[in-house]
Amino acid sequence: MNDARAVRLTVNGRAYDISAPPNETILDFLRYRLGLVGTKNGCDTGNCGACTVLVDGKAVNSCLVLAVEMDGAGITTIEGIGSPDRLHPLQQAFVDHGVIQCGYCAPGMIMAAKSLLDEEPGPTEEEIRSAIAGNLCRCTGYLAIIKAIASAAGIMRGEK
Amino acid sequence: MDGIQRSVGRPMPRADARAKVLGQARYVDDLSLPGMIYGKVLRSAHPHARIRSIETSGARNCPGVVAVLTARDIPGENSLGPIIKDQPILCGDLVRYAGDAVALVAAETEEAAEAALARLEVDYELLTPVMDPLAALEREAPSVHAGGNVATHFKVRRGDVEEGFRQAAVVVEKRLFTQRVEHAYLEPEAAVAAPDPEGGVTVWSSTQYPHRDREEVARMSGLAQSRVRVHQMTTGGGFGGKLTPHAQCYAALIACKTGRPAKVRYHRDESLIASHKRHPYVMNLKLASDKDGRLLALEATYVADTGAYLLEGRSVLTKSMTHVAGPYYIPNIKADGYAVYTNTVPCGAMRGYGVPQAAFALESLMDEVAGRLGLDPIELRRRNALDTTLPTTTGQILPASVPFKEMLRRAELRAKSLRPLLQQAPKGKRRGLGVGCSTRSIGSIRTPSRSTAVVSFQRDGSVTVACGHVDIGQGSDIMMAQVAAESLAIPVDRVRVITNDTALTPDCESTSASRVTYLSGNAVRLAAEKVRNRLLELAAQELRCLPEELKLVDGAVLRGEHGLKLAELFSKHTLHNVTAVAEFIPETSPLDSETGQGRPAGTYSFSVHLALVEVDEGSGQTRVLKYATFSDVGRAINPLVIEGQVHGGVAMGIGYALTEEIKMTDEVSNASFATYLIPTSFDIPGEIEVDFVEDPEPTGPFGAKGFAEGSTDPVAAAIANAVSDAIGVRVERLPMTGERIYELLHPPQPS
Numbered sequence: 001m002n003d004a005r006a007v008r009l010t011v012n013g014r015a016y017d018i019s020a021p022p023n024e025t026i027l028d029f030l031r032y033r034l035g036l037v038g039t040k041n042g043c044d045t046g047n048c049g050a051c052t053v054l055v056d057g058k059a060v061n062s063c064l065v066l067a068v069e070m071d072g073a074g075i076t077t078i079e080g081i082g083s084p085d086r087l088h089p090l091q092q093a094f095v096d097h098g099v100i101q102c103g104y105c106a107p108g109m110i111m112a113a114k115s116l117l118d119e120e121p122g123p124t125e126e127e128i129r130s131a132i133a134g135n136l137c138r139c140t141g142y143l144a145i146i147k148a149i150a151s152a153a154g155i156m157r158g159e160k
Numbered sequence: 161m162d163g164i165q166r167s168v169g170r171p172m173p174r175a176d177a178r179a180k181v182l183g184q185a186r187y188v189d190d191l192s193l194p195g196m197i198y199g200k201v202l203r204s205a206h207p208h209a210r211i212r213s214i215e216t217s218g219a220r221n222c223p224g225v226v227a228v229l230t231a232r233d234i235p236g237e238n239s240l241g242p243i244i245k246d247q248p249i250l251c252g253d254l255v256r257y258a259g260d261a262v263a264l265v266a267a268e269t270e271e272a273a274e275a276a277l278a279r280l281e282v283d284y285e286l287l288t289p290v291m292d293p294l295a296a297l298e299r300e301a302p303s304v305h306a307g308g309n310v311a312t313h314f315k316v317r318r319g320d321v322e323e324g325f326r327q328a329a330v331v332v333e334k335r336l337f338t339q340r341v342e343h344a345y346l347e348p349e350a351a352v353a354a355p356d357p358e359g360g361v362t363v364w365s366s367t368q369y370p371h372r373d374r375e376e377v378a379r380m381s382g383l384a385q386s387r388v389r390v391h392q393m394t395t396g397g398g399f400g401g402k403l404t405p406h407a408q409c410y411a412a413l414i415a416c417k418t419g420r421p422a423k424v425r426y427h428r429d430e431s432l433i434a435s436h437k438r439h440p441y442v443m444n445l446k447l448a449s450d451k452d453g454r455l456l457a458l459e460a461t462y463v464a465d466t467g468a469y470l471l472e473g474r475s476v477l478t479k480s481m482t483h484v485a486g487p488y489y490i491p492n493i494k495a496d497g498y499a500v501y502t503n504t505v506p507c508g509a510m511r512g513y514g515v516p517q518a519a520f521a522l523e524s525l526m527d528e529v530a531g532r533l534g535l536d537p538i539e540l541r542r543r544n545a546l547d548t549t550l551p552t553t554t555g556q557i558l559p560a561s562v563p564f565k566e567m568l569r570r571a572e573l574r575a576k577s578l579r580p581l582l583q584q585a586p587k588g589k590r591r592g593l594g595v596g597c598s599t600r601s602i603g604s605i606r607t608p609s610r611s612t613a614v615v616s617f618q619r620d621g622s623v624t625v626a627c628g629h630v631d632i633g634q635g636s637d638i639m640m641a642q643v644a645a646e647s648l649a650i651p652v653d654r655v656r657v658i659t660n661d662t663a664l665t666p667d668c669e670s671t672s673a674s675r676v677t678y679l680s681g682n683a684v685r686l687a688a689e690k691v692r693n694r695l696l697e698l699a700a701q702e703l704r705c706l707p708e709e710l711k712l713v714d715g716a717v718l719r720g721e722h723g724l725k726l727a728e729l730f731s732k733h734t735l736h737n738v739t740a741v742a743e744f745i746p747e748t749s750p751l752d753s754e755t756g757q758g759r760p761a762g763t764y765s766f767s768v769h770l771a772l773v774e775v776d777e778g779s780g781q782t783r784v785l786k787y788a789t790f791s792d793v794g795r796a797i798n799p800l801v802i803e804g805q806v807h808g809g810v811a812m813g814i815g816y817a818l819t820e821e822i823k824m825t826d827e828v829s830n831a832s833f834a835t836y837l838i839p840t841s842f843d844i845p846g847e848i849e850v851d852f853v854e855d856p857e858p859t860g861p862f863g864a865k866g867f868a869e870g871s872t873d874p875v876a877a878a879i880a881n882a883v884s885d886a887i888g889v890r891v892e893r894l895p896m897t898g899e900r901i902y903e904l905l906h907p908p909q910p911s
Contacts (some may be wrong), residue, residue, distance in 0.1 A: 031190075032192075036183075038184065039183070040187070040346070041189065042346045042428065044428060045833065047834050048428075078181075079182075079183050084182060087178070087182070090181075092181075095177040098171065098173055098174075100180045101804055101808065102345070102347070102394075102633030103176070103177075103633065104396030106180050106181055129841040129842055132841045133840050133841050134840075136838060136840065138397050138399070138808070138811075138838060139397055139633050139808045140811070141809075141810055141839075141848060142840075142841045143844060144807060145841075146841065
């Protein structure tokens, strides 16, 4: 496309120089150009949170943010926070607390929780509910998610 | 026991949890194939119209377009449906709801396909639609299908209701309404299809029933079922909404016609407009009791709006009517249920399958009767509770595993401890406590339900289980592994459960009807026992003893202190694996078409829920403050999975009770998650108490039975009774939005 713009950004610590068409969301960029399909598309309208990623540490709905706005930005996705040998404490807590059912909301939910814990290592239950209020889940009824996030926060603070 | 670590009864995380938290689980839309093209569906904006012609040349000439397909291009049958095939894959003649599929565009990109949709010109002759189920029953109503608008009439007849009403001390009568709601699985519908080199087609599917996908794709494409292979990808929720393969048929049609792989994925708005919903009901009930609170008679007429196509409407309605008396014994019943066609979005299976509606109605009337008699609502329920001697609605006596009275006893204790909170409402708020009870038959209601499993013991001591029901997130894979591990005395992590490929698994019917644990669990147990018996027989020959003297213990066969390693046994007999097939089909008898009497299921599960709510007098908004559940699971195979199912089921019930409603103008008018409101983290109380009562089902695998839908069934009923208790007015319509409750609190003054 003619009005594509040059954008320099990092994704999970790796630098990319891309040519971004004006209508390309970072969700589409991540999923279809980089193949980082861990980030999910649930609604296209910023209402479900399944596409949550971190932009410079802040949780955003990646379906609502355009790639052209990302010049100089650092994006973190679910693929960037843990590995099969070394799950992030949030990922481990989601497994251990039996949170996972269909799993479609999980990547976005975990990224929203990470954004919270990076800023507030000891959140109240209310703060946890608030941090994931934009992340819909239809399987779990949220309570196990809230417990898992609180437990991961404890582990990340060095408590057990 | 015997030093073996037991598998059944242990809380264990699902095997796929790690892949899901890492973002490595692969859902359909995560899959791309070389040369793949994209399909988009043109949908009717009119609820009822005749298609005069479709002009496709404009769309064909759009850049990137590979094919434009209409009804004429379908090589096989242009119809699908789980009970009757009344829905065209692409409408050739009539459209019956705004959202009906008319044409399909395949293009190099999704955007190109979407752009070309606007260039299709359809010449419609508009017909008068019928949008209301009661209007659809009128003699002069437009017909949605040839043959009239009554898709099903199901009758229950027992005893003499008139006599029951004559003897009654109390008779209550109400008309209640429930709304149309959406499953709202987070992953919208999606499928990829590719032609295979031998002339068949392979489909990657988001589905609750891959073998149904295979059947419908085979019918549509004119291929033998053996030429169609369906892989279920990780599925992002279903709840009854992914049982009929529309997207799969579109993708397969494109693949068949173009020779290229094709993806069809719905965006959320399309999913909300086109996909089927839970049936809205209009329910008239009349319930009679004697002065001691013994129920005497129930007369009921339920009208379910099945929309433009039947889907599971006939069996959903049958489920409602066969559960019309809920978990109670009512000697005299006269009930009529009608599933009615209208020109609205179709309705079909959704978690609960006709029971949430019926429970809302009956439980509301139970509270009315209790109020009139001055009895505690739980006490009234106790006096009429089913046990192992009293017949269900269909006349079936359940000889075991009916812990309903024990559940009520526990609920009564919890209700007592919650009551003091009722007095602590802040100014401007009112509090209420409500109980909701339900029962449900496990498995299909209209036809016998069957599962088949293949269990194979490998020479290295690991085991594969092939069984065609799928795990859509509910956790059946881990539970099947636990059942197999328990039967074969091996650790759970040595069992691999394969469910997601029609080429490798027998058809076990759908993941629905709370049926998998009971039916497939039994099939897995029976097949595993055959394998165990074969191993013991072979070992008995070696050890020159009877198989009964032997015990299978983690990789070895023991006779007292002495043992034989299975590896030796395999080697000696040059066995590669020991494989057995078993099927399970519960003992049932068909429902009589005049009386609705019969034995439709092998077992029933019960639920008792308590809700404590707070209603804001100024806004009418309701908050659930406390929620307690008592669930009958037979035996808990995996408590962690069960707890997750209960939490999720209750959350879905809270949405049904308070906020969710699909609104129709000509089409679905709230087609986004900004306007269709499912519960968020703020709508769930601080705790959902989970208490399961274990009263083993003798015919279940290790005593287990299904229950998943039971966690949704009585939620709206319990909350409605709590809200009615809080505001002193009977709620007769769901959802209980702030606006509706405000109106009940502040009725308009007559001028």
